[in-house]
Amino acid sequence: MTIQDARGLVLSGADAATAERFETALAEFQCYVGNPVGTIEAALQARPDFVLGHALRGYLYGSSVEGPGLAEARASLAAARGLPATDRERQHVAALEAMATGHFDDAERQWEALLVAYPRDVLALQIAHLFDFLRGDARNLRDRVARRLHAWSKADPGYHAVVGMHAFGLEEMGEYDRAEARGREAVALNARDGWGYHAVAHVLEMRNQPEEGVAWLASSSDRWAPDSFFRVHNWWHLALYHLELDQLDNVLALYDGPIRGERSAVALDLIDASAMLWRLLLRGHDVGDRWRELADAWTGAIEDGVYAFNDVHALMAFVGAGDRARIEQQLATLKRSAQSDTNPDNRAMARGVGVPVGEALIAFGQGRYADAVDRLQHLRPIAHRFGGSHAQRDVLDLTLIEAARRAGDRNLLAALASERAVCRPRSPLAGRYLTQALAA
Numbered sequence: 011m012t013i014q015d016a017r018g019l020v021l022s023g024a025d026a027a028t029a030e031r032f033e034t035a036l037a038e039f040q041c042y043v044g045n046p047v048g049t050i051e052a053a054l055q056a057r058p059d060f061v062l063g064h065a066l067r068g069y070l071y072g073s074s075v076e077g078p079g080l081a082e083a084r085a086s087l088a089a090a091r092g093l094p095a096t097d098r099e100r101q102h103v104a105a106l107e108a109m110a111t112g113h114f115d116d117a118e119r120q121w122e123a124l125l126v127a128y129p130r131d132v133l134a135l136q137i138a139h140l141f142d143f144l145r146g147d148a149r150n151l152r153d154r155v156a157r158r159l160h161a162w163s164k165a166d167p168g169y170h171a172v173v174g175m176h177a178f179g180l181e182e183m184g185e186y187d188r189a190e191a192r193g194r195e196a197v198a199l200n201a202r203d204g205w206g207y208h209a210v211a212h213v214l215e216m217r218n219q220p221e222e223g224v225a226w227l228a229s230s231s232d233r234w235a236p237d238s239f240f241r242v243h244n245w246w247h248l249a250l251y252h253l254e255l256d257q258l259d260n261v262l263a264l265y266d267g268p269i270r271g272e273r274s275a276v277a278l279d280l281i282d283a284s285a286m287l288w289r290l291l292l293r294g295h296d297v298g299d300r301w302r303e304l305a306d307a308w309t310g311a312i313e314d315g316v317y318a319f320n321d322v323h324a325l326m327a328f329v330g331a332g333d334r335a336r337i338e339q340q341l342a343t344l345k346r347s348a349q350s351d352t353n354p355d356n357r358a359m360a361r362g363v364g365v366p367v368g369e370a371l372i373a374f375g376q377g378r379y380a381d382a383v384d385r386l387q388h389l390r391p392i393a394h395r396f397g398g399s400h401a402q403r404d405v406l407d408l409t410l411i412e413a414a415r416r417a418g419d420r421n422l423l424a425a426l427a428s429e430r431a432v433c434r435p436r437s438p439l440a441g442r443y444l445t446q447a448l449a450a
């Protein structure tokens with residue numbers, strides 16, 4: 011008997027129990043809760059010939075874009091190769107191969123070809139959406155989802171996640187009203203949809219509505235935080251609102267609590283910690299030995315060199331800690347990535363954005379502010395090429411404006427303060443920059 015998933019797609023090598031476990035793992039992945047790796051590994055233990063299970067396991071590990079995660083993805087690839095598979099499943103294996111070997115662009119092409127033929131393949135959509143995010147591809151964050159909507163209805167299992175992904179894509183494309191409505195729709199469909207809460211959080215960040223942002227995330231944390239492997243990032247968004255409101259005690263309480271309290275060694279979590287401490291550094295706050303702790307946590311990945319966005323955030327921690335040796339080591343990794351023969355997408359990210367941003371952060375840390383300005387000023391329009399969201403890359407804008415202020419570049423400070431105050435009319439920080447610029 012042919013076994014199918016809940017959307018009518020064939021699952022080779024599966025029995026009914028395996029299909030049920032696959033749905034559970036998929037549902038966990040779609041909400042970023044539970045332990046989808048453990049769930050799918052249990053399924054694979056029972057049915058080692060379940061080819062799509064290997065693909066899901068590989069995707070889950072590979073989407074960490076950490077060296078060890080990509081190695082696990084290659085192990086899944088080896089297990090999947092040669093198993094009986096449908097055409098669709100073979101396309102998944104080919105995409106997994108591209109992803110696991112650092113050919114992210116090729117992987118995206120595979121997923122897109124697959125999705126044109128099988129628009130209800132929500133696993134392909136979910137992993138492609140994550141890599142659109144990791145590659146800073148705003149257009150596809152929105153439209154790769156939109157191209158699938160013709161095949162979906164509210165009654166389909168997992169529809170909430172499609173809506174939540176669409177919400178985030180709309181937000182990254184600046185369609186804030188539609189994005190907010192879609193994000194709220196996603197969490198109304200499934201109260202545990204962490205990506206849906208996150209999409210609305212981004213809207214409130216970009217619209218500069220920090221009070222509304224605090225209300226949104228703080229009032230719903232009992233739904234998005236428990237058992238979520240994405241929770242640190244949503245806590246970080248909550249801390250960002252508090253920072254925008256100059257509520258430093260709340261920021262540090264969140265940092266020491268849900269953001270960093272568990273001392274996670276996962277890059278996804280470390281990025282948020284670096285990004286928050288760097289914002290505090292720009293504001294001149296002494297964060298005590300938090301930099302040292304964070305730098306130590308990043309050190310295990312210092313030679314990783316598989317994703318420049320991670321490496322730049324690691325570098326922030328080493329600059330913050332004032333650790334010359336590790337700064338040099340991390341910069342060398344970025345430069346090596348920029349010349350790599352084996353990972354073409356990260357090579358482009360490192361070469362175009364990672365290395366110059368890294369050098370700018372080092373310059374800032376060493377008090378060479380005019381140098382930091384020179385390196386950052388013309389980089390902002392292309393910074394999306396190394397991935398992340400607008401809200402994450404705002405750290406570059408913040409570094410540039412503070413570097414301009416410290417360099418005594420009054421005209422540039424006035425220009426950048428004007429830009430920021432127009433974008434964020436209620437921001438005390440933007441107001442302070444503008445006041446200072448005009449006084450000068």
Ligand SMILES: [Fe+2]
Binds near residue numbers: 212247399
């Ligand atoms: Fe975010």
